[in-house]
Amino acid sequence: MEHLAKIKQYKAFYIITQEYFLSDIDNKFDFSRLMKDVLQTSGEHDCLVNKFLDQPILTAPLSWIITQNHFKVYRLPKMGDRIEIETRLVNANRFFVDRWFSVRSKEDLLMEFQIQFSVINLKTRKMGRIPDSRIKALDLVDSSQYQRMEKISLPEEMTIYSDRGYQIQDEDIDGNNHVNNLVYLRWCLQALPFDLLREYQVESLGIKYGHELLFDQEVSIQTYLFHSLLDQNGEFRIEPSVKVCSSYQIIQNLSTDREAGFLIINWKRNESLS
Incomplete structure:
Protein backbone atom coordinates (compact mmCIF):
# COMPACT_ATOMS: atom_id res chain seq x y z
CA MET A 1 0.00 0.00 0.00
CA GLU A 2 2.96 2.33 0.62
CA HIS A 3 4.02 1.76 -2.99
CA LEU A 4 0.50 2.67 -4.18
CA ALA A 5 0.57 5.89 -2.14
CA LYS A 6 3.73 6.98 -3.99
CA ILE A 7 2.08 6.23 -7.32
CA LYS A 8 -0.97 8.33 -6.41
CA GLN A 9 1.25 11.37 -5.75
CA TYR A 10 3.99 11.28 -8.37
CA LYS A 11 6.80 13.88 -8.31
CA ALA A 12 9.42 14.95 -10.86
CA PHE A 13 12.17 17.57 -10.64
CA TYR A 14 13.50 20.13 -13.13
CA ILE A 15 16.05 22.97 -13.13
CA ILE A 16 15.00 26.40 -14.42
CA THR A 17 17.45 27.49 -17.13
CA GLN A 18 17.55 30.31 -19.68
CA GLU A 19 15.34 28.33 -22.06
CA TYR A 20 12.39 28.99 -19.72
CA PHE A 21 12.50 32.71 -20.57
CA LEU A 22 11.62 34.67 -23.71
CA SER A 23 14.68 36.63 -24.78
CA ASP A 24 12.70 38.99 -27.02
CA ILE A 25 10.48 40.33 -24.18
CA ASP A 26 12.89 41.28 -21.39
CA ASN A 27 13.40 37.68 -20.28
CA LYS A 28 9.67 37.09 -19.82
CA PHE A 29 8.82 33.68 -18.36
CA ASP A 30 7.74 31.16 -21.01
CA PHE A 31 4.72 29.26 -19.70
CA SER A 32 4.58 27.01 -22.76
CA ARG A 33 8.07 25.73 -21.86
CA LEU A 34 6.96 24.91 -18.34
CA MET A 35 3.86 23.19 -19.74
CA LYS A 36 6.18 20.73 -21.50
CA ASP A 37 7.49 19.70 -18.09
CA VAL A 38 3.98 19.45 -16.66
CA LEU A 39 2.87 17.17 -19.50
CA GLN A 40 6.09 15.16 -19.32
CA THR A 41 5.40 14.58 -15.62
CA SER A 42 1.90 13.43 -16.53
CA GLY A 43 3.30 10.97 -19.08
CA GLU A 44 5.85 9.62 -16.61
CA HIS A 45 3.07 9.10 -14.09
CA ASP A 46 1.05 7.18 -16.69
CA CYS A 47 4.05 4.93 -17.36
CA LEU A 48 4.45 4.28 -13.63
CA VAL A 49 0.76 3.43 -13.26
CA ASN A 50 0.92 1.10 -16.27
CA LYS A 51 3.96 -0.62 -14.79
CA PHE A 52 2.18 -1.01 -11.47
CA LEU A 53 -0.82 -2.56 -13.24
CA ASP A 54 1.41 -4.65 -15.52
CA GLN A 55 -0.78 -3.46 -18.42
CA PRO A 56 -1.69 -0.06 -19.88
CA ILE A 57 -4.79 1.87 -18.83
CA LEU A 58 -5.30 2.70 -22.52
CA THR A 59 -4.54 0.36 -25.41
CA ALA A 60 -3.93 1.29 -29.06
CA PRO A 61 -5.46 3.01 -30.95
CA LEU A 62 -6.70 4.99 -27.93
CA SER A 63 -4.77 8.03 -26.66
CA TRP A 64 -5.17 10.83 -24.11
CA ILE A 65 -6.00 14.34 -25.32
CA ILE A 66 -6.43 17.54 -23.31
CA THR A 67 -9.89 19.11 -23.24
CA GLN A 68 -9.35 21.82 -20.60
CA ASN A 69 -6.35 23.40 -18.88
CA HIS A 70 -6.61 25.88 -16.01
CA PHE A 71 -3.74 27.20 -13.92
CA LYS A 72 -2.97 29.83 -11.30
CA VAL A 73 0.33 31.65 -10.73
CA TYR A 74 1.37 32.67 -7.22
CA ARG A 75 5.03 33.36 -7.89
CA LEU A 76 7.33 32.84 -10.85
CA PRO A 77 10.39 30.59 -10.57
CA LYS A 78 13.82 32.17 -10.90
CA MET A 79 16.88 31.19 -12.88
CA GLY A 80 18.59 28.22 -11.27
CA ASP A 81 15.59 27.16 -9.15
CA ARG A 82 15.08 23.43 -8.72
CA ILE A 83 11.35 22.96 -9.08
CA GLU A 84 9.22 20.01 -8.02
CA ILE A 85 6.17 19.13 -10.14
CA GLU A 86 3.70 16.84 -8.41
CA THR A 87 0.68 15.28 -10.10
CA ARG A 88 -2.37 13.39 -8.89
CA LEU A 89 -5.49 12.02 -10.52
CA VAL A 90 -8.23 13.96 -8.74
CA ASN A 91 -11.37 13.03 -10.68
CA ALA A 92 -12.51 10.27 -13.05
CA ASN A 93 -15.75 9.51 -14.84
CA ARG A 94 -16.79 7.76 -18.06
CA PHE A 95 -15.66 10.64 -20.26
CA PHE A 96 -12.89 12.59 -18.49
CA VAL A 97 -10.13 12.38 -15.93
CA ASP A 98 -8.77 15.44 -14.15
CA ARG A 99 -5.16 15.78 -13.10
CA TRP A 100 -3.96 18.28 -10.50
CA PHE A 101 -0.38 19.55 -10.61
CA SER A 102 1.58 21.67 -8.18
CA VAL A 103 4.82 23.46 -9.02
CA ARG A 104 7.03 24.19 -6.01
CA SER A 105 10.46 25.65 -5.33
CA LYS A 106 11.66 24.30 -2.00
CA GLU A 107 8.52 24.66 0.14
CA ASP A 108 6.98 27.54 -1.81
CA LEU A 109 3.91 26.81 -3.95
CA LEU A 110 4.51 28.63 -7.25
CA MET A 111 1.65 27.42 -9.44
CA GLU A 112 -1.28 25.03 -9.57
CA PHE A 113 -2.65 23.35 -12.68
CA GLN A 114 -5.80 21.32 -13.23
CA ILE A 115 -5.90 19.63 -16.62
CA GLN A 116 -8.77 17.57 -17.97
CA PHE A 117 -8.01 14.62 -20.25
CA SER A 118 -10.34 12.59 -22.43
CA VAL A 119 -9.70 9.72 -24.86
CA ILE A 120 -9.54 9.81 -28.65
CA ASN A 121 -9.49 6.86 -31.05
CA LEU A 122 -6.64 7.68 -33.42
CA LYS A 123 -8.15 5.59 -36.23
CA THR A 124 -11.73 6.89 -36.17
CA ARG A 125 -10.84 10.38 -34.75
CA LYS A 126 -13.83 9.95 -32.40
CA MET A 127 -13.95 10.26 -28.63
CA GLY A 128 -13.56 7.13 -26.54
CA ARG A 129 -14.50 6.05 -23.04
CA ILE A 130 -12.39 6.46 -19.91
CA PRO A 131 -11.72 3.25 -17.91
CA ASP A 132 -12.99 5.03 -14.79
CA SER A 133 -14.27 1.96 -12.96
CA ARG A 134 -10.87 0.34 -13.24
CA ILE A 135 -9.10 3.52 -12.10
CA LYS A 136 -11.39 3.86 -9.10
CA ALA A 137 -11.21 0.15 -8.23
CA LEU A 138 -7.43 0.48 -8.00
CA ASP A 139 -7.84 3.49 -5.68
CA LEU A 140 -5.81 5.78 -7.98
CA VAL A 141 -8.01 8.86 -7.49
CA ASP A 142 -7.19 11.42 -4.79
CA SER A 143 -10.03 13.96 -4.85
CA SER A 144 -8.57 16.20 -2.12
CA GLN A 145 -7.27 18.74 -4.68
CA TYR A 146 -10.14 18.58 -7.16
CA GLN A 147 -11.67 21.90 -8.20
CA ARG A 148 -14.64 22.40 -10.50
CA MET A 149 -13.45 24.22 -13.61
CA GLU A 150 -15.05 27.58 -14.29
CA LYS A 151 -16.90 28.08 -17.55
Whole structure:
Protein backbone atom coordinates (compact mmCIF):
# COMPACT_ATOMS: atom_id res chain seq x y z
CA MET A 1 0.00 0.00 0.00
CA GLU A 2 2.96 2.33 0.62
CA HIS A 3 4.02 1.76 -2.99
CA LEU A 4 0.50 2.67 -4.18
CA ALA A 5 0.57 5.89 -2.14
CA LYS A 6 3.73 6.98 -3.99
CA ILE A 7 2.08 6.23 -7.32
CA LYS A 8 -0.97 8.33 -6.41
CA GLN A 9 1.25 11.37 -5.75
CA TYR A 10 3.99 11.28 -8.37
CA LYS A 11 6.80 13.88 -8.31
CA ALA A 12 9.42 14.95 -10.86
CA PHE A 13 12.17 17.57 -10.64
CA TYR A 14 13.50 20.13 -13.13
CA ILE A 15 16.05 22.97 -13.13
CA ILE A 16 15.00 26.40 -14.42
CA THR A 17 17.45 27.49 -17.13
CA GLN A 18 17.55 30.31 -19.68
CA GLU A 19 15.34 28.33 -22.06
CA TYR A 20 12.39 28.99 -19.72
CA PHE A 21 12.50 32.71 -20.57
CA LEU A 22 11.62 34.67 -23.71
CA SER A 23 14.68 36.63 -24.78
CA ASP A 24 12.70 38.99 -27.02
CA ILE A 25 10.48 40.33 -24.18
CA ASP A 26 12.89 41.28 -21.39
CA ASN A 27 13.40 37.68 -20.28
CA LYS A 28 9.67 37.09 -19.82
CA PHE A 29 8.82 33.68 -18.36
CA ASP A 30 7.74 31.16 -21.01
CA PHE A 31 4.72 29.26 -19.70
CA SER A 32 4.58 27.01 -22.76
CA ARG A 33 8.07 25.73 -21.86
CA LEU A 34 6.96 24.91 -18.34
CA MET A 35 3.86 23.19 -19.74
CA LYS A 36 6.18 20.73 -21.50
CA ASP A 37 7.49 19.70 -18.09
CA VAL A 38 3.98 19.45 -16.66
CA LEU A 39 2.87 17.17 -19.50
CA GLN A 40 6.09 15.16 -19.32
CA THR A 41 5.40 14.58 -15.62
CA SER A 42 1.90 13.43 -16.53
CA GLY A 43 3.30 10.97 -19.08
CA GLU A 44 5.85 9.62 -16.61
CA HIS A 45 3.07 9.10 -14.09
CA ASP A 46 1.05 7.18 -16.69
CA CYS A 47 4.05 4.93 -17.36
CA LEU A 48 4.45 4.28 -13.63
CA VAL A 49 0.76 3.43 -13.26
CA ASN A 50 0.92 1.10 -16.27
CA LYS A 51 3.96 -0.62 -14.79
CA PHE A 52 2.18 -1.01 -11.47
CA LEU A 53 -0.82 -2.56 -13.24
CA ASP A 54 1.41 -4.65 -15.52
CA GLN A 55 -0.78 -3.46 -18.42
CA PRO A 56 -1.69 -0.06 -19.88
CA ILE A 57 -4.79 1.87 -18.83
CA LEU A 58 -5.30 2.70 -22.52
CA THR A 59 -4.54 0.36 -25.41
CA ALA A 60 -3.93 1.29 -29.06
CA PRO A 61 -5.46 3.01 -30.95
CA LEU A 62 -6.70 4.99 -27.93
CA SER A 63 -4.77 8.03 -26.66
CA TRP A 64 -5.17 10.83 -24.11
CA ILE A 65 -6.00 14.34 -25.32
CA ILE A 66 -6.43 17.54 -23.31
CA THR A 67 -9.89 19.11 -23.24
CA GLN A 68 -9.35 21.82 -20.60
CA ASN A 69 -6.35 23.40 -18.88
CA HIS A 70 -6.61 25.88 -16.01
CA PHE A 71 -3.74 27.20 -13.92
CA LYS A 72 -2.97 29.83 -11.30
CA VAL A 73 0.33 31.65 -10.73
CA TYR A 74 1.37 32.67 -7.22
CA ARG A 75 5.03 33.36 -7.89
CA LEU A 76 7.33 32.84 -10.85
CA PRO A 77 10.39 30.59 -10.57
CA LYS A 78 13.82 32.17 -10.90
CA MET A 79 16.88 31.19 -12.88
CA GLY A 80 18.59 28.22 -11.27
CA ASP A 81 15.59 27.16 -9.15
CA ARG A 82 15.08 23.43 -8.72
CA ILE A 83 11.35 22.96 -9.08
CA GLU A 84 9.22 20.01 -8.02
CA ILE A 85 6.17 19.13 -10.14
CA GLU A 86 3.70 16.84 -8.41
CA THR A 87 0.68 15.28 -10.10
CA ARG A 88 -2.37 13.39 -8.89
CA LEU A 89 -5.49 12.02 -10.52
CA VAL A 90 -8.23 13.96 -8.74
CA ASN A 91 -11.37 13.03 -10.68
CA ALA A 92 -12.51 10.27 -13.05
CA ASN A 93 -15.75 9.51 -14.84
CA ARG A 94 -16.79 7.76 -18.06
CA PHE A 95 -15.66 10.64 -20.26
CA PHE A 96 -12.89 12.59 -18.49
CA VAL A 97 -10.13 12.38 -15.93
CA ASP A 98 -8.77 15.44 -14.15
CA ARG A 99 -5.16 15.78 -13.10
CA TRP A 100 -3.96 18.28 -10.50
CA PHE A 101 -0.38 19.55 -10.61
CA SER A 102 1.58 21.67 -8.18
CA VAL A 103 4.82 23.46 -9.02
CA ARG A 104 7.03 24.19 -6.01
CA SER A 105 10.46 25.65 -5.33
CA LYS A 106 11.66 24.30 -2.00
CA GLU A 107 8.52 24.66 0.14
CA ASP A 108 6.98 27.54 -1.81
CA LEU A 109 3.91 26.81 -3.95
CA LEU A 110 4.51 28.63 -7.25
CA MET A 111 1.65 27.42 -9.44
CA GLU A 112 -1.28 25.03 -9.57
CA PHE A 113 -2.65 23.35 -12.68
CA GLN A 114 -5.80 21.32 -13.23
CA ILE A 115 -5.90 19.63 -16.62
CA GLN A 116 -8.77 17.57 -17.97
CA PHE A 117 -8.01 14.62 -20.25
CA SER A 118 -10.34 12.59 -22.43
CA VAL A 119 -9.70 9.72 -24.86
CA ILE A 120 -9.54 9.81 -28.65
CA ASN A 121 -9.49 6.86 -31.05
CA LEU A 122 -6.64 7.68 -33.42
CA LYS A 123 -8.15 5.59 -36.23
CA THR A 124 -11.73 6.89 -36.17
CA ARG A 125 -10.84 10.38 -34.75
CA LYS A 126 -13.83 9.95 -32.40
CA MET A 127 -13.95 10.26 -28.63
CA GLY A 128 -13.56 7.13 -26.54
CA ARG A 129 -14.50 6.05 -23.04
CA ILE A 130 -12.39 6.46 -19.91
CA PRO A 131 -11.72 3.25 -17.91
CA ASP A 132 -12.99 5.03 -14.79
CA SER A 133 -14.27 1.96 -12.96
CA ARG A 134 -10.87 0.34 -13.24
CA ILE A 135 -9.10 3.52 -12.10
CA LYS A 136 -11.39 3.86 -9.10
CA ALA A 137 -11.21 0.15 -8.23
CA LEU A 138 -7.43 0.48 -8.00
CA ASP A 139 -7.84 3.49 -5.68
CA LEU A 140 -5.81 5.78 -7.98
CA VAL A 141 -8.01 8.86 -7.49
CA ASP A 142 -7.19 11.42 -4.79
CA SER A 143 -10.03 13.96 -4.85
CA SER A 144 -8.57 16.20 -2.12
CA GLN A 145 -7.27 18.74 -4.68
CA TYR A 146 -10.14 18.58 -7.16
CA GLN A 147 -11.67 21.90 -8.20
CA ARG A 148 -14.64 22.40 -10.50
CA MET A 149 -13.45 24.22 -13.61
CA GLU A 150 -15.05 27.58 -14.29
CA LYS A 151 -16.90 28.08 -17.55
CA ILE A 152 -15.22 30.28 -20.16
CA SER A 153 -17.42 32.71 -22.07
CA LEU A 154 -16.92 36.03 -23.84
CA PRO A 155 -18.22 39.07 -21.90
CA GLU A 156 -20.43 41.48 -23.85
CA GLU A 157 -18.16 44.48 -23.15
CA MET A 158 -15.22 42.98 -25.05
CA THR A 159 -13.95 44.46 -28.34
CA ILE A 160 -12.09 42.54 -31.00
CA TYR A 161 -8.45 43.66 -31.11
CA SER A 162 -7.21 41.47 -33.96
CA ASP A 163 -8.05 38.49 -36.16
CA ARG A 164 -4.75 36.83 -37.08
CA GLY A 165 -4.22 33.81 -39.29
CA TYR A 166 -1.56 31.14 -38.74
CA GLN A 167 -0.02 28.56 -41.04
CA ILE A 168 0.21 25.13 -39.42
CA GLN A 169 3.77 23.78 -39.61
CA ASP A 170 5.06 20.20 -39.47
CA GLU A 171 6.48 20.77 -35.98
CA ASP A 172 3.04 21.89 -34.71
CA ILE A 173 1.67 18.35 -35.12
CA ASP A 174 2.03 15.90 -32.21
CA GLY A 175 1.85 12.12 -31.85
CA ASN A 176 -1.94 12.22 -32.06
CA ASN A 177 -1.65 13.69 -35.59
CA HIS A 178 -3.24 17.01 -34.68
CA VAL A 179 -1.97 20.40 -33.54
CA ASN A 180 -0.25 20.11 -30.17
CA ASN A 181 -2.10 21.88 -27.36
CA LEU A 182 1.01 23.93 -26.50
CA VAL A 183 0.92 25.45 -29.98
CA TYR A 184 -2.48 27.00 -29.20
CA LEU A 185 -0.92 28.82 -26.26
CA ARG A 186 2.03 30.01 -28.36
CA TRP A 187 -0.28 31.32 -31.10
CA CYS A 188 -2.43 33.18 -28.59
CA LEU A 189 0.52 34.82 -26.85
CA GLN A 190 1.97 35.92 -30.20
CA ALA A 191 -1.35 37.54 -31.12
CA LEU A 192 -1.47 39.73 -27.97
CA PRO A 193 -0.18 43.34 -27.87
CA PHE A 194 3.55 43.51 -27.16
CA ASP A 195 3.02 46.13 -24.43
CA LEU A 196 0.57 43.83 -22.64
CA LEU A 197 3.13 41.01 -22.60
CA ARG A 198 5.86 43.40 -21.45
CA GLU A 199 3.99 45.31 -18.74
CA TYR A 200 1.76 42.56 -17.32
CA GLN A 201 2.29 39.07 -15.94
CA VAL A 202 -0.03 36.06 -16.09
CA GLU A 203 -2.03 35.56 -12.91
CA SER A 204 -4.29 32.75 -14.13
CA LEU A 205 -5.15 31.09 -17.42
CA GLY A 206 -7.88 28.84 -18.75
CA ILE A 207 -8.11 27.00 -22.06
CA LYS A 208 -11.06 24.97 -23.28
CA TYR A 209 -10.21 22.91 -26.34
CA GLY A 210 -12.91 22.28 -28.95
CA HIS A 211 -12.58 20.45 -32.26
CA GLU A 212 -9.08 19.28 -33.19
CA LEU A 213 -6.95 21.04 -35.80
CA LEU A 214 -5.30 18.95 -38.52
CA PHE A 215 -2.28 19.76 -40.65
CA ASP A 216 -4.07 20.81 -43.85
CA GLN A 217 -6.57 23.13 -42.15
CA GLU A 218 -6.59 26.93 -41.85
CA VAL A 219 -6.69 28.62 -38.46
CA SER A 220 -7.13 32.12 -37.06
CA ILE A 221 -6.85 33.64 -33.59
CA GLN A 222 -9.48 36.24 -32.69
CA THR A 223 -8.23 38.37 -29.79
CA TYR A 224 -10.67 40.35 -27.62
CA LEU A 225 -9.82 43.03 -25.05
CA PHE A 226 -11.95 45.28 -22.89
CA HIS A 227 -12.92 48.45 -24.76
CA SER A 228 -11.38 50.61 -22.02
CA LEU A 229 -7.91 49.20 -22.85
CA LEU A 230 -8.01 50.39 -26.47
CA ASP A 231 -7.58 53.88 -27.89
CA GLN A 232 -9.76 55.40 -30.62
CA ASN A 233 -7.67 53.61 -33.27
CA GLY A 234 -8.18 50.22 -31.65
CA GLU A 235 -4.60 50.04 -30.33
CA PHE A 236 -3.75 48.74 -26.85
CA ARG A 237 -2.79 51.48 -24.40
CA ILE A 238 -1.07 51.30 -21.02
CA GLU A 239 -3.14 52.95 -18.29
CA PRO A 240 -1.13 53.32 -15.05
CA SER A 241 -4.28 52.93 -12.97
CA VAL A 242 -5.12 49.52 -14.51
CA LYS A 243 -3.45 46.95 -12.28
CA VAL A 244 -5.39 43.92 -13.57
CA CYS A 245 -6.99 43.07 -16.89
CA SER A 246 -8.10 40.10 -18.99
CA SER A 247 -7.72 38.92 -22.56
CA TYR A 248 -10.00 36.50 -24.38
CA GLN A 249 -9.09 34.57 -27.52
CA ILE A 250 -10.95 32.23 -29.84
CA ILE A 251 -9.00 29.74 -31.95
CA GLN A 252 -11.12 29.27 -35.07
CA ASN A 253 -10.82 26.40 -37.57
CA LEU A 254 -11.57 28.25 -40.81
CA SER A 255 -11.65 25.04 -42.86
CA THR A 256 -14.53 23.54 -40.88
CA ASP A 257 -16.01 26.76 -39.41
CA ARG A 258 -15.67 25.22 -35.94
CA GLU A 259 -14.16 26.54 -32.74
CA ALA A 260 -10.88 24.80 -31.94
CA GLY A 261 -10.36 26.48 -28.59
CA PHE A 262 -11.18 29.33 -26.23
CA LEU A 263 -8.57 30.94 -23.99
CA ILE A 264 -8.80 33.49 -21.19
CA ILE A 265 -5.79 35.03 -19.45
CA ASN A 266 -6.06 37.18 -16.33
CA TRP A 267 -3.15 39.61 -16.01
CA LYS A 268 -1.46 41.63 -13.22
CA ARG A 269 0.88 44.56 -13.63
CA ASN A 270 4.49 43.44 -13.12
CA GLU A 271 5.00 45.46 -9.98
CA SER A 272 2.07 43.74 -8.27
CA LEU A 273 3.30 40.19 -8.91
CA SER A 274 6.61 39.42 -7.26
